[in-house]
Amino acid sequence: MTCKTAIGAILGLSIFAAAAAQPASAAGLTIGYSDWPGWVAWQVAIDKGWLKEAGLDVTFEWFDYSASMDALTAGKIDADLMTNGDTLVTGAGGGKAIMIMLTDYSSGNDMIVAKPGIKSLKELKGKKIGIEVGLVEHLLLLDGLKKAGMAEKDVTLVNAKTNETPQVLASGQVDGIGAWQPVSGQAMKGVPGSRPVYTSAEAPGLIYDVLAVRPASLSSHKAEWMKVIQIWDRVVHYINDPKTQPDALKIMSARVGLTPETYKPLLKGTHLIDIAEAKKTFKKAEGLKSLYGSSSIADEFNVANAVYKEHQDINSYIDPSYTEGQK
């Protein structure tokens, strides 16, 4: 008897465990988001119930940024909020997703910070810079060096994790670092007198942030994705309108555990893109004004730094019809 009860208990437990392991993620769409102002902005739509209002069954799941890309590659979420460069990286790694809308571009949040006494990128010539090689800050540095009439060989790169760059700068063993907010802000706080010598505000469009959707979900839920883009337009206007901005800041800062005042500068370094502006950015062109131009620069960079081997076909990663189809 006892033996039977024990077996029964074990079976019951394992079934229960299996059930606990897979909470309901029914027919709705799942979007991964993480800690970046242009993505935290979606919290406004979530908290205000705008998605439900539009009759959408969309769940936003909060991830660590790299974990969100893993989940997309594994096909466990329908879409992820990423940078255009990283969309190419995950695509080259087998997790292809299509960019259907833009959330923002970095406008100051990404920066090269130099230690006290150095006031321009030119003065970093021959110096050491702590940077995560192959990531967006590296791309930003190359862009800045080019504008300053230098090349990568004019500086020495010290490979460092972006999250650790504040300590790297404080150690005094490098003359500058590359990082994004809030890490870059902390680096400057830790070494008073240090200042940004080049920021993404001087290269708008170098790093676009996008909503990238898996092709299968895109083809079977076309109408829903159209509606999602519509809601984004509402979010952008709610955040940019001075009357409603305090409320938006309250919602966004709460999501990441900050106060609205401390969050404001982070939002300022992010240029949110509404539908009208996105339509222009989705036009094919060279250069950073177009998502195509920006992505092919990212592609060049990724191949040059052996992030992946083969050039990606940019056109196959971008579908402008969803944004263009908006009224």
Next chain:
Amino acid sequence: MKRKGWFQVLRPLSPRARLTLGTLSFVLPIVIWCIVSYVPAVWHPQVRITDAGSTDYLQVDMRMDKAAFADAVKEAEDAQKDPPKGVPSNPIYLPAPHEVAEALYTAFITPPPTPDSPWLHQSLWHSIQVILWGFVISSIIGVPLGIICGTYAAFARLSEPFIEFFRYLPAPAFGALAVAILGIYDGPKITIIVIGTLFQQVLIIANTTRKLDVALVEAALTLGTKKLKLLTRVVIPGILPDLYRDQRILLGWAWTYLIVAELIGTSTGITWFITQQARYQHFANVYAAITMIGIIGLGTDIALALIGKRLFPWDRTLVKEA
């Protein structure tokens, strides 16, 4: 009690000495922490700005090295300007005890920032559930397998070399794989804990089983016990107290995998709280969360030790320990 009484080799301590020393083991680190935090002469390598004075690059509450601060003061004084003011302080990563205590309290009473996010106690409960399921699933497989391996050398030889190999593979390395197979919720997290615990569990329990007094088995065989009964009536009851203690240690082992497990898939549980607070350098909250995990872990272990004392009154080592 004479002082000398504390240093007798392999002799148990008196209950009073045990209590005193046990309390001291917690009090001492806290006292050291207090001294480092509240006595500026001990460490305080930085200066926290209280008034930026005439400088344009300093802000209130910014911390900087003493030498750099001295330079800033001198610079301002040389220029006949208002010098910045500040008080000695520790680096931001070492908050004072009262700050951590305060953070511990406020973390629990602060309502969740957004309606869809959990309270702290809900996050903690989520983490505890992940641990428990990981441990239960690992035990369902690991305990019987360990006992069989310990009892029959043939089984041990068949499975242990592979397990020895597998236990060296770092559990977190299976993260992306677990997400690909089990999704983004609790499945992959529980899996990481199982992978981290199971293989050690089999080996430890097999070893415990091997330590069973051979005389017991021989006596049972002499009395004509059959094979299966030998296992259920002699081996298992014989190792039960040790098995229980092994499980206690392994449960602690499972806890150490929690943080890496919860970084996989969606951000949940106490790890979400810790990583988010660390990102914005709210280290008092980070220490508070680490303290919570410590209290839960130690609390569970003490409870299990007391239960063990009840369950196995004949076991000497347990009595000595609790």
